[in-house]
Amino acid sequence: MYMSNIILTGDRPTGRLHLGHLVGSLFQRVQLQDSESYDEMYIEIADAQATTDNSGNIKKVKDNVIEVALDYLSCGINPEKCTIFLQSEVPELSDLTFYYMNLVTLSRLQRNPTIKQEIVFRNFKNSIPVGFMTYPISQAADITAFDANIIPVGDDQLPMIEQTREIVRTFNRLYGETLVEPNAVLPENTFCHRLPGTDGEAKMSKSLGNCIYLADSEEEVKKKVMGMFTDPNHLKVDDPGVTEGNPVFIYLSAFSKEEHFHKYFKNSETGEVEYNNLDELKAHYERGGLGDMKVKKFLNYVLQDILAPIRARRHELEKNIPEVYQILFRGSDKARKKAQETLERVKTAIGLNYRNDIELINEQVEKYALLHKEEN
Numbered sequence: 001m002y003m004s005n006i007i008l009t010g011d012r013p014t015g016r017l018h019l020g021h022l023v024g025s026l027f028q029r030v031q032l033q034d035s036e037s038y039d040e041m042y043i044e045i046a047d048a049q050a051t052t053d054n055s056g057n058i059k060k061v062k063d064n065v066i067e068v069a070l071d072y073l074s075c076g077i078n079p080e081k082c083t084i085f086l087q088s089e090v091p092e093l094s095d096l097t098f099y100y101m102n103l104v105t106l107s108r109l110q111r112n113p114t115i116k117q118e119i120v121f122r123n124f125k126n127s128i129p130v131g132f133m134t135y136p137i138s139q140a141a142d143i144t145a146f147d148a149n150i151i152p153v154g155d156d157q158l159p160m161i162e163q164t165r166e167i168v169r170t171f172n173r174l175y176g177e178t179l180v181e182p183n184a185v186l187p188e189n190t191f192c193h194r195l196p197g198t199d200g201e202a203k204m205s206k207s208l209g210n211c212i213y214l215a216d217s218e219e220e221v222k223k224k225v226m227g228m229f230t231d232p233n234h235l236k237v238d239d240p241g242v243t244e245g246n247p248v249f250i251y252l253s254a255f256s257k258e259e260h261f262h263k264y265f266k267n268s269e270t271g272e273v274e275y276n277n278l279d280e281l282k283a284h285y286e287r288g289g290l291g292d293m294k295v296k297k298f299l300n301y302v303l304q305d306i307l308a309p310i311r312a313r314r315h316e317l318e319k320n321i322p323e324v325y326q327i328l329f330r331g332s333d334k335a336r337k338k339a340q341e342t343l344e345r346v347k348t349a350i351g352l353n354y355r356n357d358i359e360l361i362n363e364q365v366e367k368y369a370l371l372h373k374e375e376n
């Protein structure tokens with residue numbers, strides 16, 4: 001049987017997208033999109049999910065929808081090839097969530113390591129919104145509604161994909177083969193699985209305020225790079241430095257290519273290249289004698305090279321905001337059609353399809369016919 005390849009990913013509109021999104025997911029989405037080795041591709045702006053921890057600040061969520069959409073388009077997501085939609089425009093996703101909720105236990109949700117971490121980050125303490133606690137289930141709805149089997153994500157999403165797989169297996173066992181089991185696809189470069197923050201925190205995240213945003217100006221990027229956390233014990237240039245776990249070097253591992261070394265470490269007079277690759281740069285830093293400033297300056301050049309074309313495209317798109325909204329509305333209509341079909345299939349599998357269930361109606365007719373016959 002031909003198994004179609006359907007890609008689904010998404011982001012919460014809680015802020016503009018940042019370098020973590022770029023290496024964790026966006027690069028891969030664009031690459032997959034252009035490879036055309038798929039049948040359908042969907043990108044969800046998860047505005048409904050973002051309300052689970054922003055119920056008192058819906059305006060923030062609404063305002064960021066356009067930011068995220070602009071970020072997608074400026075990174076090269078092509079709405080002709082890829083359906084970009086708004087989660088809140090597809091109410092069928094809530095119906096699916098409702099049925100899946102019965103297939104998951106509370107303790108299973110409480111064991112989810114990403115949820116545990118996010119509860120701490122968001123400072124919920126004992127006031128965890130139920131909707132927040134159950135968002136892994138709603139993510140299962142998002143994925144299965146589109147029969148998606150390929151999910152390009154950062155590694156914080158692995159527990160969510162695992163939860164989805166469990167729901168799919170339980171559903172199919174109870175109600176027959178209905179849903180498609182998805183696979184997470186992580187970036188090839190392991191440094192991209194979870195990009196740290198500029199402050200050295202384990203994850204660059206909108207909620208932590210430690211991000212370099214794709215839409216940041218040239219000056220902002222430079223300022224953030226120059227202020228980045230590095231090896232705190234590397235005080236003097238001559239001191240030996242640590243590159244492992246050092247965010248500046250992690251960013252270089254994620255973003256720099258050999259061409260950058262040849263471009264920026266070439267002596268214009270002699271033509272000699274000071275460092276041919278990241279290993280040589282790292283070795284010098286570890287030995288001592290290489291200052292943070294020099295490494296940060298290089299990182300800044302690398303990032304500017306990557307971000308400049310994205311920034312320029314964004315600038316053009318910003319001149320036509322109504323068209324960007326139209327892209328979202330057209331995408332949402334298309335996504336909703338597909339989710340409606342899946343919901344029908346799911347409800348039929350469960351057996352909650354009264355309108356087409358002639359058998360059920362006949363059964364009830366017979367039951368009452370028999371009852372009345374006995375009475376007569």
Ligand code: ATP
Nearest residue numbers: 011012014020024153154193194195204205206207
């Ligand atoms: P929030 O703080 O609101 O949760 P976020 O920065 O975590 O925002 P999300 O919208 O939750 O961003 O994540 C969208 C996608 O980007 C997910 O696939 C996630 O794994 C990936 N991602 C987010 N941050 C990073 C990061 N620092 N490194 C790699 N991937 C990331």
Ligand code: MG
Nearest residue numbers: 012156205206
């Ligand atoms: Mg997140």
